[in-house]
Amino acid sequence: MFKEKATGYEPLYTLKSIAPNVWIADGGWIRFYGLPFPTRMTVIRLTNGDIWVHSPIADKEGLSESVAALGSVRHLIAPNWIHYAWVPSWQLRFQEALTWASPGVVKRAASKGMQLHFDRELGNDSPIEWATEIDQRLADSGYHREVIFLHRASRTLVLTDLIENFERDKMPWWTKPLLRLGGVCDPNGQMPRDMAASFRRHPQHLRDLVDTMIAWHPERVILAHGRWYPVNGTAELSRAFRWLE
Numbered sequence: 001m002f003k004e005k006a007t008g009y010e011p012l013y014t015l016k017s018i019a020p021n022v023w024i025a026d027g028g029w030i031r032f033y034g035l036p037f038p039t040r041m042t043v044i045r046l047t048n049g050d051i052w053v054h055s056p057i058a059d060k061e062g063l064s065e066s067v068a069a070l071g072s073v074r075h076l077i078a079p080n081w082i083h084y085a086w087v088p089s090w091q092l093r094f095q096e097a098l099t100w101a102s103p104g105v106v107k108r109a110a111s112k113g114m115q116l117h118f119d120r121e122l123g124n125d126s127p128i129e130w131a132t133e134i135d136q137r138l139a140d141s142g143y144h145r146e147v148i149f150l151h152r153a154s155r156t157l158v159l160t161d162l163i164e165n166f167e168r169d170k171m172p173w174w175t176k177p178l179l180r181l182g183g184v185c186d187p188n189g190q191m192p193r194d195m196a197a198s199f200r201r202h203p204q205h206l207r208d209l210v211d212t213m214i215a216w217h218p219e220r221v222i223l224a225h226g227r228w229y230p231v232n233g234t235a236e237l238s239r240a241f242r243w244l245e
């Protein structure tokens with residue numbers, strides 16, 4: 001067994017400033033098909049003071065109070081079909097916020113017995129609420145659906161699961177053979193193999209998406225799981241998706 005808090009990304013549930021108006025917070029583990037994943041959320045403050053919360057993690061140790069202190073929490077983002085676990089508790093805490101869901105979230109949540117309420121569906125274009133500051137695209141393989149975001153001012157790309165980059169020495173020992181099989185270990189983080197197989201049926205779609213991400217020329221790339229890339233983001237994207245060529 002692993003300890004709940006020993007993810008290696010401590011301090012947990014603490015806002016960490018990574019660029020002007022951009023923060024991350026690392027959380028504890030979530031289990032997905034039995035495997036433990038360390039969790040991470042991203043917070044962006046728009047120029048009007050509105051706060052945008054991407055893939056909210058468990059609200060522990062006063063995290064939501066720290067987020068509330070940044071501005072008006074207006075947007076809660078469930079960025080892909082499997083990232084919504086803690087959205088309900090953030091909805092309760094911030095009842096004035098809009099909840100935005102990736103395509104696939106509502107159906108997946110219902111299949112797991114969760115009746116979730118979402119206000120808006122995310123698409124391939126940014127809504128007016130953040131279009132002047134955050135670009136977005138929908139990645140859709142038919143199996144995996146995820147909306148990716150670029151905070152233009154800081155050139156921060158916010159991914160969820162499109163790249164995973166687990167650090168072996170931070171993971172429970174029994175997961176290491178599986179991580180090696182999955183090909184998702186630092187420093188060679190990339191798209192998990194099952195997801196990549198689904199995108200191989202839509203190669204042009206993924207190629208276009210990767211071209212777009214590279215054209216955005218991000219300085220940093222945030223990932224939901226494992227070590228994220230604080231510098232050389234564009235080069236990391238080229239490396240992570242070289243299997244497409």
Ligand SMILES: [Fe+2]
Nearest residue numbers: 160161224225
């Ligand atoms: Fe994930």
